[in-house]
Amino acid sequence: MTRTLSLALTASAFALALAAPVAAQDACLATAEDLHLSDAQLADVADRDLTFGFLTNNISDDFSRTLVAGGEAYAEEIGVELIVNNADFDANTQLSQFDALLQRQVDGIFLTAVDASSIGQAVNRANRDDIPVFIVGGAPARGEVISVMNASSYQGSFDAGSAMMEAIGEANAQVAILGIPFALQTIRDREKGILDAVGAAGGQVISMQSDFSQDRLLELATNVIQANPDLKGIFATWSLAVNAATEAVEQSGRDIVIAGYDSEVPGYVELASGDTNIVALSGQQAALQGRAAVEGLVQSIMGAELCDEIITPNLLVTADNFEESWSIQYPGAEQPW
Structure with a gap:
């Protein structure tokens, strides 16, 4: 695409x-x-x-x-x-x-x-x-x-994950997945989408963890970053995981690519800033x-x-289309950036 x-x-x-x-x-x-x-x-x-x-x-x-x-x-x-x-x-x-x-x-x-x-x-x-x-x-x-x-759970994750792998641009790139512990088919579809995207690009998933709390997700993301000096990307399968991954990468000071499923206000603000590690978000x-x-x-x-x-x-939200995507995803809502 x-x-x-x-x-x-x-x-x-x-x-x-x-x-x-x-x-x-x-x-x-x-x-x-x-x-x-x-x-x-x-x-x-x-x-x-x-x-x-x-x-x-x-x-x-x-x-x-x-x-x-x-x-x-x-x-x-x-x-x-x-x-x-x-x-x-x-x-x-x-x-x-x-x-x-x-x-x-x-x-x-x-x-x-x-x-x-x-x-x-x-x-x-x-x-x-x-x-x-x-x-x-x-x-x-x-x-x-x-x-x-x-929503298009599998394809949305696959497309955002493919954008992440393309941005990384390295063979055998190490990727972590940050998710939510829901026993729902839609969550399994999101996970399969990113796993297939990483596999298709020749990457490897070295960590797959989940939690309901953004604070706990931040701890998990921070730990995986510190424990893996060759980590190249983090994929988040829901909104609070996107927020946690973004904060953890910013705190680390490392150039780690982020993509995810769910494009919400913090993600849009990041994309609008022009200074973010997020390359793509799949928006319901x-x-x-x-x-x-x-x-x-x-x-x-x-x-x-x-x-x-x-x-x-779904919408594939990037730095190139976030304004138009916002008007479709949140009709009538004031832009937060």
Whole structure:
């Protein structure tokens, strides 16, 4: 993929957008665009007095906050009440929040799961109550969801990782991976994407560590830098790991290339500074996903079938395109640099 494009969609998402035909009446809805509501559907929504639950695994990062904001803004626009709860990475808390929504008899539930395995029992209960569930990041171990919405996790990591390896430009380059300990398919896809990118470039992964805390991630990054004088790159699989890697490299004073998955405010500020070790970040379109979450639940209630997986495209954010990428990823938000 050419790195000088002003805006780069990941390869798989771009191919999906080109290949998707106009859906027939009986076809499943496959993309965020397919989920858009018609004028007639919007008029119908206004008469239904719908209430949806919106459960997030955390709200400590820009992605989660933007996801919620996108959902809230669109729900308000079309007259749907949205009940938002944050589990703060606690699976038991999320189960309690889920059950509270069932007791309230909401019309639908959208969630980013803390643990896809444990949330299955709650999804089963929603199935028994005929409450549709729409999920981001990976299907639960039990229960039926109307669809799983995912960003282009594998391709996004592969493309950002390939940019990192190209910037390093050395055979057998040593690379470390800094991640998040989520038992979700989307995280495994991110990890596979960077592993494949490093392998394709002939590099070697010498460390792969993860944590939920940015402070702990900073310690891990600092330790791996100090222990490996030949380290050439760090790939971060989520936003707080990007922040930790950036701080650790700056503190070390070494020329270590950084790339990652998630392009949030600190990453944009780094790219805008013109003085950063970050070469590429794969950005999820959280506002788009938040709107799609509300639209998907409405479509399901109105009888439409959603495809098993709905993919939303990522942006490959670089020093060459960060301004344009910001306007797409965070529409209407003030530039932070």
